[in-house]
Amino acid sequence: MSDHVLSDNPTIVPVVEPMNDLTTQSSLARDAWNDMRRNPVFLLSASVVLLMLVMAVWPGLFAGWFGSGDPRQCDLAVSNNGPAPGHPFGFDTQGCDVYANVIHGASASISVGLLVTLFCFVLAVVLGSISGFFGGWYDAVISRISDVFFGFPFLLGALILLTSFSERSIWTVSFVLALLGWPTLARLMRSTVKSVIDVDYVLAARGLGASNWRIITRHILPNAVTPVIVLSTLNIGAFIVAEATLTFLGVGLQYPAISWGLQLSAAQSSFTVSPHLLIFPSLFLGVTVVSFVLLGDVVRDAFDPKLR
């Protein structure tokens, strides 16, 4: 890129700016987007994800399609009954409409997945960059802390930590899961930051006297953060599943929340005679997670420079 400085003198003096590597980064993003746009797997999974997100934010849009759409309108008389007119997914043990519950369940389940991913992402990016860029004491302290949380087998740690909370909302559950999940991501961030630091254009920027802040935000972050974004996308599905499993163990979300995990957990005792209690929440959960996972895969392949 060059600016032209026109003076009274008709000679044009070009001023050359050092190559902006954000153009390389954004062209990688543009290439990736072009690839993804034409990939049928991407289109399919992205559509489903979008659909689920809409369902999570506005359950009312979908819930009323059959019957009343109120997940709390329950009648014990029809407890555990199978599908019936106006109630395509049948009734649960309390006699509530399974369809409405499944639709409304999207909200809590997906929220947990997204919240955990977000918390992990922010923690990992901040701590990982500090660790990787500044090194020294910062690195030592942060690495030791992440080692400790790394030392928790995931479910085990979640089980024990969550038991200590008597009230578990979406926020508390997400917080605990994020606490156990950030070390992996932070380690990745740290190593990508470290590898980017040595790259020639960063050295060049340093040589031109750029400040630390400028180097971090304009050169290092955009390049180092890509693998972290990719991994985070892949993790969303895993966290949604984790919430379901923890709720099954009794340490996840609680009544009166509505989530797929709660529905599956409640189905334990009666699913042999009333399989619909297991099938429909599983179906929605499975489809959602598959879509997130596929989306993550496509994103990863699109951004992988080795596959170009």
Place this chain on the structure above:
Amino acid sequence: MGRYTVRRLIQMVFVFFGVTLIIYAAVWALPGDPIRALSGNRPMSESTINSLREQFHLNDPFYMQYLTYIGNLLRGDLGTDFSGRSVAQQMGSRWPVTINLALMALLFEAVFGIALGTIAAVRGKVTDYVILFFSISIISLPVFVLAYMGQILLGVKAGIFPVSGINEGWLSYILPGFILATTGMASVARLVRSSVLENLKADYTRTAHAKGLSNFRVLTRHVLRNSLIPAVTFLAIDLGYLMGGAIVIEGVFNLPGIGQLLFRSTAAQEGAVVVGVASLLVLIFLLTNLLVDLLYGVLDPRIGYE
């Protein structure tokens, strides 16, 4: 290599203390009195409550409680639960069940994972997509859902495998082990698949062909040998997941293992048991991670240790 091991051991000790401290705090430092909570189920006199509090050091400041606990732990004394039963003894009888379960799962993961991954990589696109589809579906469902499905389809309806208890020897572990293995199996298959695909195009594979080796030889002696490295390290790390997954599986299939013990005592708020079991599981987890790191150096001779 020796220096590296020592460094990692020191780090491991540090992490162990950090984790057990957090566990201990989570279990015992709750607001509320676990003894009184107990007495909600079985009425106790004030003096009993007080003597129990003394016995479990609950009147001491927290740091003292923790240090006493660590001191006992290092001497092998895991204490007793509130009814006086030895924690160590309860664990001892349940330990073999969990080990059998974990080993069975690991076996399934390795065999099926590697086989499916290789097949997906070398056979045509259709096989590839089918295997991919199944792998992704499996990791998208919570393990307990798969467990129930497995129970219904393979256990109850088809009557092939036992679904509960350990009464039928190692047969009892097949279905639970397989279900426990499903997530890891799918991940191993994906790892092996992408690794094999990459290595099939490698320069050294071309050299192997140039030497006149058969396709089979090239695949087994060269490609797989390089492709399995990430899968093997994953398998070793997976033990951490297996420990958590065991809690769920032992619950669904009613296997009297450590996982079930942990779960029940968490629900019953038996602090000593929870802390004891958890500490031991964490120790095993850390040890396996260390072994994996060292193992990696053996598998891939290019790794040098600074």
Place this chain on the structure above:
Amino acid sequence: MTIAPGTNSTELLSVKNLRVDFFIRKKPIHIVKDVSLTIKANETLVVLGESGSGKSVTSLAVMGLLGSSGAQVTAGEIHFEGVDLLALPANERRKYRGAKISMIFQDALSALNPVQKVGKQILEVIQEHSDLNRQDAHKRVLELMDRVRIPNPAVRFHDFPHQFSGGMRQRIMIAMALAMNPSLLIADEPTTALDVTVQAQIMQLLVDLQRQHHMGLMLITHDLKVAAEVADQIVVMYAGRVVESAPADALYRAPAHPYTAGLLASTPTAQDKGTMLKSIPGTPPSPANAPAGCPFNPRCPRARDICRVEEPPLVSIPGGRTSACHFWEEVLLDETK
């Protein structure tokens, strides 16, 4: 280097009108078009060209190693010691590889299995193609390592590729290639990735071994200097075609194609000090975008209208040479020093 008198100079390798295509969505893209070359026993043929000229693909076609790249031989013949290689079933063809025709590659680090001991990798060739028992095979490996001048073979047998220097690794590749005394050795840019001094050593080694083993050597390179030192015959390739072939001396004295002339002119010598470096303007075309007429015409200083329209055929010219230029006589005249 001249052919020793009295040597049986039968044709070892004969490639006729070879065409290799790469298929994108069923449409063929010509990577190698109508390439012919011959190598006699004990002879060194250098295939000279820039990257993208199709020289490596030609060698891979001879070896039968095109499989993983997706390219296919769509026309032509490859005869080795009288046998039509392309007509052989796959497992018959396999028996030639590593035993009768061997190949060494450019980057020895990536061409060797990183997790297998180097000794074992050489051993493998012997085990595949012979019935030698373990001990004899092992001994042979040590002999080979000695022959390629790897010090302390008994110990280094058990080392891994990354524990060797670039030059040593290339020697290991050579040992692997020579294990079964092949009649033809194909070397694809064997010294390009090495330091200059090491380059010289490896080339010398190849030359010595060729003489000892009475092999034919097909050397693929873009380096004119190297070619000048070892070639008996030179084939110049451009854009997947042979544009000139000649005995080495004749080629260097007077090229018969503008491309060759340009290559020779762009190699700086001490006399050129102080003058601008000469280069051939432009870049070689990609296989998918070959220009009409003569593929070299956009960069050729002598290009005329006919060059842009009609592709020059490869014609025989005096002195056992060929040239694919409409105006080869002019070139020959101008360039004769």
